[in-house]
Amino acid sequence: MTIDAKSRQVRTAPRPDPPAGARHLVIVILDSLRFDSWAAARMPTLGRLGAVERRWSYASWTAPSHYNLLMGLLPHASPAHVHASEHYKQDFARYSERLGVPGMEFARLLPDLYLPLFLRNVLGYYTAAMVSMPVLNPATPLNCGFDRYELMPVHNDMAEMVARLDFPPDRPSLQLLNVGETHYPYALPGDDPAEWPRISGVHGALRRLDEAAGPALFTESELSQLRARQIRAASYVDQVIGQLLDVVPRRTWVIVTADHGELFGEAGYFGHGPIVHEKVFEVPFVEGPVR
């Protein structure tokens, strides 16, 4: 069978019955949360899942990073003295423990190499995503293999995502949550948008213009306030993660991580995207069974 034929067959096949005992998988992506903002915020709820590790994102901004995550490749530990192919193999084998499904290996995802398609069409999962960032909206190619894929009405309300979660009783679920409170402008749901910090091009509002020079960069004091805002947002979402852990069904495996980090003035950078700096790749990672 050619790859094309196999791909068509996988996409059009009726959904199989899931393997007995397969776990739900919930992946929470705290957008832009760099590792040391997690450390400063402490985020005690994450300790219910396990020890939080410092890991590295494969990409410096949202879209490619989510594509990589949806291939099943989670932030890495930057292992030395190992071939990339061997690392993928070992990392992917961990899905057997996560899902409670023996024999998981990267090659089983061929030819699509996309976790939602594999879980839905091969293992019989229900697949759902709720995203906060418009760059991940449902019209993008990331929305492939999902039964439900929703851009939230506001970019910063994880509690509303928890309220909208649905776990059909007859099969395990994949649930992806892209959480926006930790993304610039690091605003909590009740915050007055008039009080948000503004930069040009992000919300269509110019913070201030220095005539021909374009919008001014943030001052050092503004940058430290922005960092404090991300830490505050991390503390808040930690509480909402507590609500999530309380409502997920039995036999759920939860992963919490970030799609990339953020710069707050280091080496002259702010934000993420077209930046090569350690802090834009450094992310927290924690996972474990809930019950």
Ligand SMILES: [Zn+2]
């Ligand atoms: Zn992002």
